[in-house]
Amino acid sequence: MTIQRIQKLQGYRIFRDFRWDGLPDFGRYNLIYGWNGAGKTSISTLFRSLQQKTPPDSGVVEFVIDGNVVTGADFTSGKLPAVRVFNRDFVDRSVFEMPGQALPPVFYLGEDSAEKQKRISELQAKRDELSAQLLTLEKDTKAATDELNAFCTSQARSIRNLLLGDPRYNNYEAPRFKELMQKLKSVDEKPAQLETSERKRLEEALAGKPMPALPVPSFASIRLGELTSAIGTELGKTVVASTIQELVDAPEVASWVERGMRLHEHGEAHCHFCKQELDPARVAALEAHFNDHFKAQQQRLGALLSSVESLREKARTREIPERSALYPHLRDEFDEAVGNLKAQSLLIEMFLNRLKDAILAKTSDPFSRLEIKDYVSVVDFESDSALVKLVEIAINGLNAMGIALGMAGADAIVRLVELHNEYTENFQNSASAARAQLEIDDGLKVFPEWSDRDKMASDLAISHGNVQRSIEPIGIDIVRLQREIRQHLKPAEELNREMVAYLGRDELRFEPKDSGYTVMRGNNPAMHLSDGERTAIAFIYFLKTLRDADFDIKNGVVVIDDPVSSLDANSLYCAFGYMKDRTRDAKQIFVLTHNFGFFRQVKNWFNYAGGLRDRPYDPEKSKSAHFYMLAMRISDSQRSAYLRTLDPLLHEYESEYHYLFRCVKAGAELAAPTSLAEVYGLPNIARRLLESFLAFRVPGRAGNLAQQLEALEGDPAAKARIIRFLHTNSHMEQISEPEHDLSVLSEAPAVLTDLLALLRANDKQHFTVRLLPRPLEHLQADGAAFFESVS
CATH class of the missing domain: 3.40.50 (Rossmann fold)
Incomplete structure (x- = not known):
């Protein structure tokens, strides 16, 4: 193609x-x-x-x-x-x-090898960076893990000291605490921490030893509400019988006769009081009066009276255990219950006396309907809580609420004694439960701090793993690229022969090193290659790639x-x-x-x-x-490049200097320019011509155009115009200010004339030889293209 x-x-x-x-x-x-x-x-x-x-x-x-x-x-x-x-x-x-490598440097030749070596350098830099990160992460991860382990060890020791006494907690160490933390972590809805009072109760429960069981106080069987209700029911009942009016009208006599009847139940024929023979008809009338219903009621009333007497006795004796006999966590509530019982004991006894009076009244008058409210206040003792609700303000100054408080205190004492006995019976189980609760509570207290420490250690470990995994493929890529470079490595002897052929001397030599070369300048390593040396080496390698x-x-x-x-x-x-x-x-x-x-x-x-x-x-x-x-x-006020055929002068002459001299002479002879394009390249052409002339006329000051120019003979004012014109207008990248454009247009022919006069003044023979026989009209006919070519 x-x-x-x-x-x-x-x-x-x-x-x-x-x-x-x-x-x-x-x-x-x-x-x-x-x-x-x-x-x-x-x-x-x-x-x-x-x-x-x-x-x-x-x-x-x-x-x-x-x-x-x-x-x-x-x-x-x-x-x-x-x-x-x-x-x-x-x-x-x-x-x-x-x-960044140690001297002497290693060079890699060839576009493909150089690109791969650059990639190796990038990968090595990345690996070094990641390795530094890895080292830092290793230290940070170890520090975070050590701090987490120390924290777990400290918390495990605290829990162990709190829960001593159970073999399961005697060896409570960090792994056990970590298990607790993981369990809490796995629960979405964590339990609440214990209230201060509850925690104190559990701690006190662990502090002691099993205590002896206590007898339940006898007033545990008191059911004052039930007893009052039963008495009230019995007071409202009447006995249906063939009554003797005189006994109905005289309850005390009836009671006396009824007791006498019981003395003659075993067949006695004579009265124990008067020794007279008993009249069978009278006995039959009395038995009809005092029938089975009557006897049953009397028995019920007797039983109720016995209950009341028993309660009065129990209330007086108050079989209350010693405070120190109970477990410490029960004592505060015990003190409160005892206080309520003692404060209301008098009211309770008065209440029981009224109940006794009501029973005795019914016993004496079984044929009448009596009301409990005539003796005590009506109180509902049948609530689920077993506590008294006041139905009616106390009759005769009796305070029903006080009675309720007293009985509630008695119930509380009984309940606390029963709890004490139950705790004694299940001491080990209770202690185990308390320890479990306290362990969880201690875990809940420190869980947020543990969670933060655990997350930090975990995140650092994950980052460490990610960095470590990212380093491995980098090393694989480096080895692969190094292998590919070695496969394309040119023999050093061949490169040396071609370098001699290219430069015409053996000043530079290649010695293989690693996957590249060390460049020797004579017998010493070339620490730094010049731009020209790099270009020469690259060009040799380029020409080799053509094969x-x-x-x-x-x-x-x-x-x-x-x-x-x-x-x-x-x-x-x-x-x-x-x-x-x-x-x-x-x-x-x-x-x-x-x-x-x-x-x-x-x-x-x-x-x-x-x-x-x-x-x-x-x-x-x-x-x-x-x-x-x-x-x-x-x-549009900007430089624009284009390609054209080579100027015939450049093709004809063997020296660029000829071409430059000819262009400057043509520019000096131009009529008044009409456009900037006609003269735009002239400052650069003039500068290059002058630099070439000064290179052999004033060689000792190369690089300083002004000083070289001062060394020439000629009009100082003309030299000043020349140097200002060249410094101002050469090497321009674009057109700037309008007055600058006009300066180039107006000054160019005059300044170029001054330049030619300066050359003639300093080397007349040279100037004369450079006057080419070719007519200037040819240059002017080609126009501005000559000058544009060197802008």
């Missing part, structure tokens, strides 16, 4: 609006001349995009390849020729020095952009010869340069290869060799 032309460049870097108008198509041999900043790098980068099959970084780009238009967007998918490009970017990519198996040079395109830098004349000649030998078989070759010496060598080669020999270059007739130059024009 053949690249025929660059058809269009719009908005591509410095090529703002270039079209291939009137230019000869590219041939096999193509030489492009242009000074720095003229667009050479932009052109070579465009060819590199073809090589890499990537779209250009900006603008609209169109090539014509084998008669087909190929746009920049087509670079990724279109059928493209095989291209190899050498430019500054290739140098930077192909000669890589491992940064790689993946590139067929006979069907390929070779693009070379300024391969020589800081080379002396002999090295330049050797470098050119080496390049020529390695690229002679290319289907197409493009050489771009700003170095006139190298330009001359390539021009002569292409003249010969293209069949021109010593004939002038005619773009229309030449088929295989074409010569171009990069020039500038002003567009």
